[in-house]
Amino acid sequence: MSWLSRVRNSISFLPKRQTTDTLWHKCKKCGSMVFTKEWEDNLMVCPRCDHHDRIRAHSRFEQVFDEGAFEVLPSTDVREDPLKFRDTKRYTDRLKAARASTEEKDAFLNARGTIGGRQAIVGVQDFAFMGGSMGVAVGSAFVAGVEAAIAARAPYIVFTAAGGARMQEGILSLMQMPRTTVALEMLAEAGLPYIVVLTDPTTGGVTASYAMLGDVQLAEPGALIGFAGQRVIEQTIREKLPDGFQRAEYLLEHGMIDMVVHRAELRERLGTLIDYLAPAEKAAA
Structure with a gap:
């Protein structure tokens, strides 16, 4: 020393x-x-x-809600390790390690608060928890967020960040794709907006489901957004992909998302969208 x-x-x-x-x-x-x-x-x-x-769920809540004030909604209880999966480690051990390092139950968290003076339900996917992978718990939390938004007559805003479906749950993880899609149909039938903010990275089955079903699609600058990885695509089509491929700015230029918003401007932009998509008199109906 x-x-x-x-x-x-x-x-x-x-x-x-x-x-x-x-x-x-x-x-x-x-x-x-x-x-x-x-x-x-x-x-x-x-x-x-x-x-x-990349930031954690509670930091995200503090940044987007007015005065940083919010109430975390209870996590849903689901059956853990339904397939008794094991690779180099048992799935239950991986869950314990992720919970110890993040102090969260799983990769998706909902909270209630106000944005621009308007009530909103916000869901955040935490990449720190097993790469934000989508499993049964994530799907259940997403559906619970939709139900909370419908009950409160408030918009549902989701920040996505994931490496895709959770392989340890096999087909059960892929079933969350149609499950969340049906939940969003319920939100649409209730006449409530669904706003998605794509953060780095948003890939795999999450991109193929609720990440791309927003009434408005926002993204943070430089966020990696796609389904398959760039190397896989290049090997499949045997061509070199352009610079910035799958980054937020490239997707905006090619019409896949609606806007790229700096984090410092995000709360104000969300407030504007809420006022536009859910006028106050409609929200109070």
Whole structure:
């Protein structure tokens, strides 16, 4: 151990967050070292290159709801490990590890609050929990979010982030695709808007289902959005794909999404969309 490390470790009065591991944040895109406080104050966006980093569900709720005030809705109970799946580890062990690291029950969380003074239900997919993979618990949480929106006569806003379906649940994970689609039909019949914000990354079965069924499709800058990976597509068609393929800006240019919105402008833009899609007099009916 160097003399500098010994001196640093001997300073016991510094708060835990002000260690060398937490004082700085390294941008994954440009590699710049930014003070963690500056990065957090900038909504987890790099102030040097504007890279939108992946964020957790509670941070997302704090950013989009008025005054950062929200109420997390109860998680749904589902049968765990229905296939008794095991690869290099048991599925139950993977769930325990994910819950220990994220302190969440599964990869999808709903919350209630106001955006621009209007009530809304917001669902957030957490990539930190097993890559945000879609399983029975995620499907059930999504349906519960739709039901909460219908009960509250409020719009449902979903932030997607996933590597696709959860392989440990086999066909049961794929069944969540039609299940969530039927739930959205219920929301549409109730005359309530469904707004999707695609974040980095949104891929696989999630893209092939509820991620692309919004009344309005938003995306964060630079978000990776697609079904199959770029390498798989290139090997299949035997052609080189263009630069920026499957990024939010490319999809906007080619008409797959409606707008790319900076994180700092997201709450205001969502408020405008809610006012436009669900006028106050209709919401109160």
